Amino acid sequence: MSGAGGDTATGRRRVERAAAAGMIAAALFVTVFSADGWHRVGYDPSSMFVSELSLGPDGWIQIASFLVTGALVVVFGRGLAVALTSGPAARAGPILLQVIGISLMVSGPFVTDPSAPSAPVTVHGTVHALFGAVVFSLAPISCFVLHRRFRRDPTWRGLAGWTLAAGIALTAGVVVLKISQLPAGGLFAWKGVVQRAVLVAFFAWLFAVAARLRTAR
Secondary structure (H helix, E strand, O other), X not given: OOOHHHOOHHHHHHHHHHHHHHHHHHHHHHHHHHHHHHHOOOOOOOOOOHHHHHOOOOOHHHHHHHHHHHHHHHHHHHHHHHHOOOOOOOOHHHHHHHHHHHHHHHHOOOOOOOOOOOOOOOHHHHXXXXXXXXXXXXXXXXXXXXXXXXXXXXXXXXXXHHHHHHHHHHHHXXXXXXXXXXXXXXXXHHHHHHHHHHHHHHHHHHHHHHHHHHHOO
8 A cells, every 4th residue: 555644544544444335336336237228118327328227217326336436536536645655646647536426426317319310409408418528538548547557556456457558448448439329320239238338447447456456555
């Protein structure tokens, strides 16, 4: 564990709670949208976004997932800041993760609009889209920022290569996701698959960082 903040009993407990929060957040979000998307009647995971699970009478499940996952990511980011008290990305990395968490929380109650080309655009759908864009934009950026720290810190060096690879993969995935949203494009019918691939990659990386935080000394 890097820095004096992790040397106190209070700091250790906070970091341990944060690590658990990060691992739970990653597992929870992916499990909920996978299980709910598989069983939801009338929902097609291949062509529909995860956010569209928020629509309909059972939409509260995905809304709650956004809220709980976002709160857990914020806790994780704050705990990571306790561990990374100084040096490269000590502030920027945890802050980026907390912004992602807050954006996920906002995305919950501001329910998305359907992704069909003819669907009307609403205020709450626009807010959801804006904060969703923040999540997908900051996901690869957070990897690149923390890679700068991980490759220099012996405690985190084992995750440096995976973090860089995740950042590159997420960047490519976000670009493909943007292209898949074009109704005239050949990927429009597969935009749900593309989005899920990006989300799984990000949360797998988040889980790995949280697991490393849990064992860091």
